Amino acid sequence: PILVSATLGEYLTYLIATIWQDDELKNSGGNTMKIKQLLVISLFLQVLLSTLTTNCGAESNSSGSNVNSTKNEELSHNLVFQRVIQVPKIKKSDLYRSGIKWFAYTFRSGKDVIQTQDLENGILIGKALFVYEPSILQTSNRTRGTVHYTITLEFKDERCRYTLESFIHEGNPMASSGPISFGLLTNDQKCPKEIPGPFSFGLTSSARDEVWEELKRKAAEEAQRISSSLEKSLLSSGSNNSDW
Secondary structure: OHHHHHHHHHHHHHHHHHHHHOHHHHHOOOHHHHHHHHHHHHHHHHHHHHHHHHHHHHHHHHHHHHHHHHHHHHHHHEOOEEEEEEOOOOOHHHHHHHHHHHHHHHOOOHHHHEEEEEOOOOEEEEEEEEEEOOOOOOOHHHHOEEEEEEEEEEEEOOEEEEEEEEEEEEOOOOOOOOOOOOEEOEOOOOOOOOOOOOOOOOOOHHHHHHHHHHHHHHHHHHHHHHHHHHHHHHHOOHHHHOOO
């Protein structure tokens, strides 16, 4: 639009100059009027195109802002459990080492669970799971399975923050009719997606919402278990430093 505006303005300016130099038009009485008309048209078109250009830029910026807003909303919409545990008189490095021990004692294989170890920044990141045993009988053999999640421990002097997120349900792969997986768990009160399974005879809408609610409740129970276990382990870390 800017290029079009500039080109059109230059063309009209050239046209006016040509008319002004035309001897025949100079001798006619309508020359001045025609020039004034062309000047008005030129100014009008340039203002119009300038306005359109500004609006296009504003719409582009607005679109980018909307994309970022949507991404943030999606992230905050996921099921997340987070808490800060206060551990008086214990340094970050000691809490970090206690966190590694806690992973080893809490999960079957601490080395396999831990994905990231960063002593300098005091961060441990692991992948864990819990078994989901449905109480809703409809297609229970297909929804029975596991819920995988990410656990992040962040350490500073005298405190630790844990974050449990990215809860993903996977149905029973051994079911004869195939698994029914709910995927990523969110804060939606009702299941936000269709879960038909690989065959047409899936869950009814009411049973689907019941399983969805139970999965979120099980995730909250897992978060509470992790919180209690981690807090107990970290608070006892100071008493383990005495000589023996």
